[in-house]
Amino acid sequence: MKEKIFNFDVVVVGCGIAGLSAAVSAQQSGASVALLERAPKEERGGNTRYTESFWRMKSRDEVADDFEEHLAANAGGHLDPEIIKDASEPYDKWPSLLKGLGFTDPEVITTLANNAGPTLNWLSGFGVTFDFLPNYFITECTSRIAPAGGGLALVEALADYAESVPDAINIFYRTTGRNLILGKNGEICGVNAVNEENSDIKFKAPAIVLASGGFEGNPEMLSRYMGPASQYIRPVARGGYYNKGEGIRMALNIGAAPCGDFGSFHAQPVDPRSGRHEPVVLNFPYGILVNKKGRRFVDEAPLTVDASYEAITREIMQQPEGIAFTICDSRLDDVPNWQKSVRTDQAPVEADSLDKLSEILNIDARGLRRTVTEYNKACPATNKFNALGLDDLATIDLDPPKSNWSRPINQGPFRAWPIIAANCFTFGGLKIDGQARVLNVDGEVMPGLYAAGETAGLYYRTYTGATSVMRGAVFGRIAGKDAAKFCAG
Numbered sequence: 001m002k003e004k005i006f007n008f009d010v011v012v013v014g015c016g017i018a019g020l021s022a023a024v025s026a027q028q029s030g031a032s033v034a035l036l037e038r039a040p041k042e043e044r045g046g047n048t049r050y051t052e053s054f055w056r057m058k059s060r061d062e063v064a065d066d067f068e069e070h071l072a073a074n075a076g077g078h079l080d081p082e083i084i085k086d087a088s089e090p091y092d093k094w095p096s097l098l099k100g101l102g103f104t105d106p107e108v109i110t111t112l113a114n115n116a117g118p119t120l121n122w123l124s125g126f127g128v129t130f131d132f133l134p135n136y137f138i139t140e141c142t143s144r145i146a147p148a149g150g151g152l153a154l155v156e157a158l159a160d161y162a163e164s165v166p167d168a169i170n171i172f173y174r175t176t177g178r179n180l181i182l183g184k185n186g187e188i189c190g191v192n193a194v195n196e197e198n199s200d201i202k203f204k205a206p207a208i209v210l211a212s213g214g215f216e217g218n219p220e221m222l223s224r225y226m227g228p229a230s231q232y233i234r235p236v237a238r239g240g241y242y243n244k245g246e247g248i249r250m251a252l253n254i255g256a257a258p259c260g261d262f263g264s265f266h267a268q269p270v271d272p273r274s275g276r277h278e279p280v281v282l283n284f285p286y287g288i289l290v291n292k293k294g295r296r297f298v299d300e301a302p303l304t305v306d307a308s309y310e311a312i313t314r315e316i317m318q319q320p321e322g323i324a325f326t327i328c329d330s331r332l333d334d335v336p337n338w339q340k341s342v343r344t345d346q347a348p349v350e351a352d353s354l355d356k357l358s359e360i361l362n363i364d365a366r367g368l369r370r371t372v373t374e375y376n377k378a379c380p381a382t383n384k385f386n387a388l389g390l391d392d393l394a395t396i397d398l399d400p401p402k403s404n405w406s407r408p409i410n411q412g413p414f415r416a417w418p419i420i421a422a423n424c425f426t427f428g429g430l431k432i433d434g435q436a437r438v439l440n441v442d443g444e445v446m447p448g449l450y451a452a453g454e455t456a457g458l459y460y461r462t463y464t465g466a467t468s469v470m471r472g473a474v475f476g477r478i479a480g481k482d483a484a485k486f487c488a489g
Helices: 019-030 046-050 067-071 081-088 107-126 150-164 219-226 229-233 239-242 246-252 305-317 330-335 354-361 364-377 470-486
Strands: 004-007 008-011 033-037 169-173 175-181 188-194 200-204 208-211 263-270 288-290 324-327 349-351 416-426 437-439 445-451
Touching: 008 019, 008 188, 008 263, 008 437, 019 033, 019 150, 019 169, 019 208, 019 263, 019 470, 046 239, 067 354, 081 416, 107 150, 107 470, 150 470, 175 246, 188 208, 188 445, 208 246, 208 470, 219 229, 219 416, 239 416, 246 445, 263 305, 305 416, 349 354, 354 364, 354 416, 445 470
Parallel strands: 004 200, 008 033, 008 208, 033 169, 208 445
Antiparallel strands: 175 188, 188 200, 263 416, 288 324, 324 416, 349 416, 437 445
């Protein structure tokens, strides 16, 4: 059978917000584009398709006040001051060792902040409406805006545009990129891919944008980077199962520099009984969390829930069998509209006694009784409960403590929800500069190679909430424009 070969100016791998933004931006800049998507057309869009797509912004034009500060605080580990001393200099004066270092460059953070507003307004030009919409957080620490219709609205708007210019953007569904094609001098020449029949296809192009997500759908990579506990996590939505890490691996295999925390991911607490996307359970600040032994293991309410749920969820992952249970009593109904914080389609487990609840949940009854007794004794004797703000109702002499909303659990009926850690997206990816160009391990630009979205590493330790779709759109748009410019010479 004759080998299939296609020629384009730009090949984009991945059809989520990053890939679609790159493809459309490249086309608008005059390039012919091939867009490769592993999923069938009806499931295109990766994780973007299933997210509500909140953006950490205070207006349509400006990011939230804490945006750059929060990203900068989570831009790497304990960095060597001797190595990063030159980071205050203009980027073009940085030594190559610094450029290739595994941390998020200030230039990248500033580029994201400066381009968020223009990118939002660019997306609005495709018919997407943004507004300050309701979310599932009862307490919040920052401002968020979102597209009406969520990430699906973004995917459909950009994909519809791409399909309206078939001579300029060709979408290849059920097509998976496998490795990069290099010329005899090591230059980027294209992508080797396979279609749904496992037939080889060559997509030749001088510029490639890798936007194929992270590796949350790849058990081998998860186990390698995150250890045995990774067996207990699953993608938070169907789109994540398509993200198997090829975009990251194909670039690392030719010398690209890594960036982002490969040993971590954006974690969300979900109900394992539910098959719907993002079935979060976020009411635990008003109760307690226990493991299979009936024991507490974490402060359930150190901060507002939007600022603390990720760290708490990672603690859940480390518990026996990777599962925990929210335990509440009838006082949960004192929390206005608490139901919005529970997106599972499964009913809570209810019982008139803790022993009966333990039996249904198959957790240690004696352990749960002892835990609740100790917790109740440590709750402060006050009625200053404030469900909608940090109220400093902290436990007294209890380990681990509970910092807010501490009230006894002793009024039946008792309610419980099982919780596991779901993987929204992985943090580890490729090092890019402010133009979304991939850097090699020596800190030099790899001409013609770009990365955006989850494929580009950005986060360490703690996810800066409501920035993922934003960074995919921003750097996808930048990558497409710069790739078209590169092709034009």
